[in-house]
Amino acid sequence: MLTCTAPVHRVSTLAEALAQRAAHPDATVLAGGTDLMVFLELGSVNPPAILDLWGCTELRGISEDGHTLGALSTWTDVARHPALPAALRDCARTVGAPQIQNRGTIGGNIVNASPAGDSLPMWLAMDAQFELASVRGVRQVPASAFWLGYRKTALAADELLTRVHLRPHADDRLHYRKVGTRLAQAISKVVLGARLRVVDGVVTEARVALGSVAPTPIRAHHVEAALVGRPLDAAAADAVAHDIAPIDDIRSTADYRRTVAANVIRAWLRDEAARSPDR
Ligand SMILES: Cc1cc2nc3c(=O)[nH]c(=O)nc-3n(C[C@H](O)[C@H](O)[C@H](O)COP(=O)(O)OP(=O)(O)OC[C@H]3O[C@@H](n4cnc5c(N)ncnc54)[C@H](O)[C@@H]3O)c2cc1C
Structure with missing residues (x-):
């Protein structure tokens, strides 16, 4: 009451x-x-x-x-x-x-400032x-x-x-992915906000931000470093193991979050690579 x-x-x-x-x-x-x-x-x-x-x-x-x-x-x-x-x-x-x-x-x-706030990784990804x-x-x-x-x-x-x-750049590609129990009224188990800039087939800028995997939304700096300066490679997703140390809580386990964080990043990178194999 x-x-x-x-x-x-x-x-x-x-x-x-x-x-x-x-x-x-x-x-x-x-x-x-x-x-x-x-x-x-x-x-x-x-x-x-x-x-x-x-x-x-x-x-x-x-x-x-x-x-x-x-x-x-x-x-x-x-x-x-x-x-x-x-x-x-x-x-x-x-x-x-x-x-x-x-x-x-x-x-x-x-x-x-909830670590599970859906928009927080997006603001990080967009350098808001x-x-x-x-x-x-x-x-x-x-x-x-x-x-x-x-x-x-x-x-x-x-x-x-x-x-x-926001200062959007015409060449930027943004991506959002929320993993929750349902499509609506669900607190995220893992949420991804990400941005890529690819010039002449080489990644020149990458922002990979995650929610629900730490006390605050975080940038996955190891994944970003694995991407920048190289052709787009979904294997960069593996580096997220060095970026996050999630916990078990009522919504999910640390193991699940670690695996799913890598999976959603890998799926996004594969989609990006498939969308423009020439870049
Ligand atoms: C049923 C339900 C489902 C929800 N589902 C989701 C979901 O799927 N994903 C998600 O991320 N969130 C979810 N939420 C949480 C909530 O709806 C969002 O975080 C929403 O964006 C909060 O905005 P508000 O204006 O209602 O904030 P308020 O409740 O008015 O304020 C939230 C906090 O921010 C402070 N504040 C607000 N505005 C300002 C300002 N301009 N300057 C300084 N301080 C400020 C307030 O003092 C308070 O501490 C859900 C909530 C409910 C009840």
Whole structure:
């Protein structure tokens, strides 16, 4: 039963949101509430106050070119945006089910910092920049520097995540794969976000990011190193054994996660090689 009686500060502009954040740094931010309401219901958080951002329209919406996403953009917004990469839109369609996609936001997924958060490897793969704002100013933090430990982020107590910036490259190929128990309403056992750039048959850039295999989403640096500077070779997937040390938990075993992580990377690389044998 929900017993939270904390006062709710509801804001409708970014300036108001930042002023309220500075005035109440111990308040918990509410965006779509699809994570927070669960924690409140369980009693695992008991905030002294809540800062409700939902009415802050400035933080909603995705630029026409798909390069800037407001933190309050929902998964439905992402899934329907024609300029966003297909892999990111695929990712959006795997978050929960339509009810959650209509309410859950990208900012909530990023700041909630669950190692199983579906989108987190995608932001790593895309080298996304997170815009963090406070009354002190605005700073950009790369996704690779944002998740510091289990559910620990680089966000300061007076900051809000306001936008996500992407700089897509025309030659990049992005890939997303979630392995869960069902097609909907499933927490991932392994999730892969990946990006490749291949020039004249040689891999010039690779990002391979995984979720649900460590306390934070991680880059598989050994796999990336095995790919770059060579023709595309699916055997690079084997290097993931040096990148991850997953644990057994209620959703899966460490062995399963190790095997499946290598399998999803290998399958992606084989598909990429088959798509363009000449490159
Ligand atoms: C039934 C169900 C199914 C789900 N399925 C999935 C799934 O398949 N995959 C998945 O990844 N997740 C899933 N989730 C989790 C959740 O829906 C997502 O993480 C969603 O994106 C959270 O967004 P939100 O706006 O609802 O976050 P909220 O609950 O509003 O906030 C989450 C956290 O982020 C903080 N926060 C939110 N926005 C900001 C901001 N702009 N600045 C600073 N702090 C902020 C909040 O204080 C809170 O700590 C599921 C949840 C439910 C209830």
